[in-house]
Amino acid sequence: MxxxxxxxxxxxxxxxxxxxxxxxxxxxxxxxxxxxxxxxxxxxxxxxxxxxxxxxxxxxxxxxxxxxxxxxxxxxxxxxxxxxxxxxxxxxxxxxxxxxxxxxxxxxxxxxxxxxxxxxxxxxxxxxxxxxxxxxxxxxxxxxxxxxxxxxxxxxxxxxxxxxxxxxGAAKMVNGIIKGTEAHGARPHQGKNAIEVGASLVSGLQSIHCDPIISHTAKMTMFQAGGESANIIPGNAKFSLDLRAQENKVMDELYQHVERVISAVAAQYDVVIDYDVMAEMVAxxxxxxxxxxxxxxxxxxxxxxxxxxxxxxxxxxxxxxxxxxxxxxxxxxxxxxxxxxxxxxxxxxxxxxxxxxxxxxxxxxxxxxxxxxxx
Structure with a gap:
């Protein structure tokens, strides 16, 4: 041949x-x-x-x-x-x-x-x-x-x-929008700071644990909030998450954890967080x-x-x-x-x-x- x-x-x-x-x-x-x-x-x-x-x-x-x-x-x-x-x-x-x-x-x-x-x-x-x-x-x-x-x-x-x-491995790309409330920098109690919400999301993602024998990660890869004015608390933000797992069953578990984190953070700050999966690959x-x-x-x-x-x-x-x-x-x-x-x-x-x-x-x-x- x-x-x-x-x-x-x-x-x-x-x-x-x-x-x-x-x-x-x-x-x-x-x-x-x-x-x-x-x-x-x-x-x-x-x-x-x-x-x-x-x-x-x-x-x-x-x-x-x-x-x-x-x-x-x-x-x-x-x-x-x-x-x-x-x-x-x-x-x-x-x-x-x-x-x-x-x-x-x-x-x-x-x-x-x-x-x-x-x-x-x-x-x-x-x-x-x-x-x-x-x-x-x-x-x-x-x-x-x-x-x-x-x-x-x-x-x-x-x-x-x-x-x-x-x-x-399996992968999911998630896009989301945080819908908070803008406020004057001197009056943070009147707003719901989208940056603080995003920081809590990052912290929550770091607390996720699946089977350590099977590689997996969940991290924020894009975050956009605020404008040029430093004295305005931004209420809205856009973000992207990148999820990876070497096996499909671990990806399913990982995504469930991510959804719980998003739900918990939204409840903590009393904001709306809309999100959806924009692209995914199976293992x-x-x-x-x-x-x-x-x-x-x-x-x-x-x-x-x-x-x-x-x-x-x-x-x-x-x-x-x-x-x-x-x-x-x-x-x-x-x-x-x-x-x-x-x-x-x-x-x-x-x-x-x-x-x-x-x-x-x-x-x-x-x-x-x-x-x-x-x-």
């Missing part, structure tokens, strides 16, 4: 170069979708666009088993050298390239011999909403095994190494069988000395919504070591592009092994 992938490499390099040069942010990946559609159709694939959202899917074969591969397509909006722009600093351009490569290899090798392969290109991963939107499309309802992939930073994994699963629910198949694929391609069972990472990834929303789906995500520096989401992130060919080989092998295991 390695020779087949190397023959494809010039085409993969061309795909990556185009996608890297033309990033698009979440829900606006229209040209990206068009490019993927036209490329795949030229290669002889039947492409299905998603309904009402960007992104698309390709289905090969029919019947069971049904095996899926998901890649994400959106870029980040961030400041690069003083200019805000769309930027592929999370590696989704590489993920798309590997998805295309896996499709080309599947066609080359006659995968699946029996069963159905679904490869889909998902929008809006960075918003944490794309996977849920694809779930609503119904495409994963009959999928038994689902694989994903994400490039990894050099401080987490060496170039040339790969992990059979990525155990991302990974890795299937042992899917992980084993991916591990076998990694060993087959790069050897046991460069294979790792799992990597625990506090970052979020909306891929894990698929198995949480559809518990019958057996899923895992390949972590691809590729010498990525300085880090994910850095405006000047870069990685060894030759590693994408290795990723294609591992993913194709994992798909092939999965179909073979269900004969």
């Amino acid at each position: 390695k020779e087949q992938v190397q023959l494809l490499k010039p085409k993969l390099d061309e795909v990556f170069a185009h996608l890297h040069k033309h990033p698009e942010v979440s829900w606006k990946e229209t040209e990206t979708t068009r490019y993927l559609k036209e490329f795949l159709e030229r290669e002889g694939f039947n492409v299905n666009l998603f309904n009402g959202i960007t992104g698309l899917s390709v289905t090969i074969g029919e019947g069971k088993p049904v095996v899926g591969l998901r890649v994400d397509i959106d870029a980040l909006w961030q400041e690069v050298d003083g200019v805000y722009q769309a930027n592929h600093s999370c590696g989704h351009d590489g993920h798309m390239t590997m998805g295309i490569g896996a499709l080309l290899m599947a066609k080359e090798r006659g995968i699946p011999e029996k069963g159905t392969l679904k490869v889909f290109f998902q929008p809006a991963e960075e918003k944490g909403k794309g996977a849920l939107a694809v779930v609503d499309q119904g495409i994963i309802d009959d999928i038994e095994y689902l694989f994903g992939v994400h490039v990894r930073a050099a401080d987490e994994m060496n170039d040339g190494c790969s992990a059979a699963s990525l155990r991302h 990974a629910e890795v299937d042992a069988e899917a992980e084993e198949l991916m591990y076998q694929a990694i060993v087959s391609v790069v050897g046991e000395d460069k294979a790792t069972r799992t990597v625990v990472t506090p970052g979020g990834e909306d891929f894990h919504f698929y198995s949480v929303q559809r518990p019958t789906v057996k899923s895992t995500m390949l972590g691809l070591g590729c010498g990525l520096t300085p880090g994910l989401h850095h405006p000047h992130m870069t990685f060894n592009q030759d590693a994408l060919a290795t990723g294609v080989e591992i993913l194709t092998t994992a798909l092939e092994l999965t179909f073979q295991s269900k004969k």
Whole structure:
């Protein structure tokens, strides 16, 4: 298979170069979708666009088993050298390239011999909403095994190494508004100081304790109150909270504690605190069988000395919504070591592009092994 992938490499390099040069942010990946559609159709694939959202899917074969591969397509909006722009600093351009490569290899090798392969290109991963939107499309309802992939930073994994699963943590981003009462600085008894309310919220968050064995944090990440006048007690404020937990059950417990803190502080100061969850990610629910198949694929391609069972990472990834929303789906995500520096989401992130060919080989092998295991 390695020779087949190397023959494809010039085409993969061309795909990556185009996608890297033309990033698009979440829900606006229209040209990206068009490019993927036209490329795949030229290669002889039947492409299905998603309904009402960007992104698309390709289905090969029919019947069971049904095996899926998901890649994400959106870029980040961030400041690069003083200019805000769309930027592929999370590696989704590489993920798309590997998805295309896996499709080309599947066609080359006659995968699946029996069963159905679904490869889909998902929008809006960075918003944490794309996977849920694809779930609503119904495409994963009959999928038994689902694989994903994400490039990894050099401080987490060496170039040339790969992990059979990525155990991302859960995250919630909460936005809130404190509605107090403004007053003159000389008459604090006539007001309800939103800054004091915010300070109590911070103190309350620090008093939250869940299982210390499982990492978790709850902290205030934004607070805005008051104006330019130092003699006015501000009544209103805006705030944001960032919640993290390595397991979904701990996130549920953590969020319940946060709600109790907000309720208690609101009662203490007799103010209204409105809040809602603006974005969230669930923690990974890795299937042992899917992980084993991916591990076998990694060993087959790069050897046991460069294979790792799992990597625990506090970052979020909306891929894990698929198995949480559809518990019958057996899923895992390949972590691809590729010498990525300085880090994910850095405006000047870069990685060894030759590693994408290795990723294609591992993913194709994992798909092939999965179909073979269900004969």
